[in-house]
Amino acid sequence: MTLYLHVPFCKQACHYCDFHFSLNLNKKEEMVQAMLLEMEAWASRLKLDSLQSIYFGGGTPSLLGPQAIAVLLNRAKQLFALAPDPEISLEANPDDLIRHPPLRWKEIGINRFSIGVQSFNDKFLGKLNRSHNAEQAQNAIAFAAAAGFEKCSLDLMFGLPGQTLQDWKQDLEKAMSLPLNHLSIYGLTIEPKTVFHQKLRLGSLDLPADEEAADFFRTAHHTLQKAGFEHYEVSNYAKPGHRSRHNSHYWSGGNYLGIGPSAHSYLNGTRYHNPASNGRYMQSLQRGQLPAQMESLNQAEAWNEMLMTALRQKEGLTKEKVATLFGTDAWKMLQHQLLKFPPEWFLSYEPIALSCEGWLFMDRLLVALFRLT
Numbered sequence: 001m002t003l004y005l006h007v008p009f010c011k012q013a014c015h016y017c018d019f020h021f022s023l024n025l026n027k028k029e030e031m032v033q034a035m036l037l038e039m040e041a042w043a044s045r046l047k048l049d050s051l052q053s054i055y056f057g058g059g060t061p062s063l064l065g066p067q068a069i070a071v072l073l074n075r076a077k078q079l080f081a082l083a084p085d086p087e088i089s090l091e092a093n094p095d096d097l098i099r100h101p102p103l104r105w106k107e108i109g110i111n112r113f114s115i116g117v118q119s120f121n122d123k124f125l126g127k128l129n130r131s132h133n134a135e136q137a138q139n140a141i142a143f144a145a146a147a148g149f150e151k152c153s154l155d156l157m158f159g160l161p162g163q164t165l166q167d168w169k170q171d172l173e174k175a176m177s178l179p180l181n182h183l184s185i186y187g188l189t190i191e192p193k194t195v196f197h198q199k200l201r202l203g204s205l206d207l208p209a210d211e212e213a214a215d216f217f218r219t220a221h222h223t224l225q226k227a228g229f230e231h232y233e234v235s236n237y238a239k240p241g242h243r244s245r246h247n248s249h250y251w252s253g254g255n256y257l258g259i260g261p262s263a264h265s266y267l268n269g270t271r272y273h274n275p276a277s278n279g280r281y282m283q284s285l286q287r288g289q290l291p292a293q294m295e296s297l298n299q300a301e302a303w304n305e306m307l308m309t310a311l312r313q314k315e316g317l318t319k320e321k322v323a324t325l326f327g328t329d330a331w332k333m334l335q336h337q338l339l340k341f342p343p344e345w346f347l348s349y350e351p352i353a354l355s356c357e358g359w360l361f362m363d364r365l366l367v368a369l370f371r372l373t
């Protein structure tokens with residue numbers, strides 16, 4: 001069992017981001033109170049297993065500062081049992097780690113950072129409208145290492161407007177020179193209602209061509225593997241023993257409780273989601289009602305989800321899992337379909353595990369496999 005807390009505030013809107021967040025920070029305290037109420041309501045309704053991990057995501061949870069995060073964390077520890085040595089992660093923007101030093105976060109119980117760096121080049125950070133510069137990003141990582149954070153990850157993005165392969169190699173080299181044991185690498189996608197979407201429609205976004213973006217992905221794979229990182233999930237790399245426990249649990253279909261606006265939960269076979277609205281979320285809890293809405297997956301949705309979560313992981317999809325959930329004929333049907341795709345997309349057919357090339361074309365593969373139910 002894991003716990004996710006979505007802190008829905010950001011200092012400024014990055015031009016590519018479609019996550020749920022508000023720039024109005026006036027309601028920070030009210031939101032913390034509402035999140036406490038939601039945790040208490042779940043704890044009184046459900047008998048949950050002990051927590052292996054707690055993850056503060058967002059938005060920008062570091063924006064709340066250590067004091068408010070400690071209030072949420074301490075209440076979670078009172079309400080839910082914790083497994084031995086739990087992973088307690090905080091998504092942090094570099095400027096917040098300068099404002100609130102890593103040692104302070106360590107004191108309140110955070111033991112892993114996921115630092116949103118995105119690029120070490122100020123030109124691209126400006127284009128993305130990030131709230132920090134490259135120097136702050138490097139300092140934040142150095143401060144975290146000096147404070148004894150062994151678990152430290154950073155996010156980098158490729159395929160940025162105007163970015164060349166050379167620019168990307170420089171970002172990877174910089175990351176390799178820093179004390180890190182985990183990296184999340186994302187290709188830029190253009191999401192509706194973002195500034196980049198608007199620019200794309202106006203023809204003013206200079207994006208790399210598809211083949212160039214594919215080379216960015218391959219370059220990351222080869223460079224990081226050479227540096228001792230395992231490519232254990234389509235977007236994630238870790239040194240041995242440093243995979244994200246929280247995310248691995250999620251990809252493996254384990255139970256998780258999500259707290260905060262827009263958060264999702266999966267509890268004993270049932271899914272829930274909270275409204276992506278700070279106002280509706282807080283009002284519901286102030287009225288004494290849980291804001292979560294129940295979701296049920298039909299057969300086709302459950303099939304699609306199994307494929308999406310399993311194929312993104314290095315371990316892939318086992319025959320046993322498919323047979324247990326959908327029968328042995330479903331496994332045979334899958335195997336038959338896979339033969340229509342280039343063999344170099346697969347590390348193995350049993351389990352079905354994708355290679356770097358397979359991950360590159362995973363969307364195309366999934367579209368074909370989704371149709372099977």
Ligand code: SF4
Nearest residue numbers: 010013014017058059
């Ligand atoms: S800081 Fe993170 S959540 Fe906030 S706008 Fe930027 S990318 Fe989105």
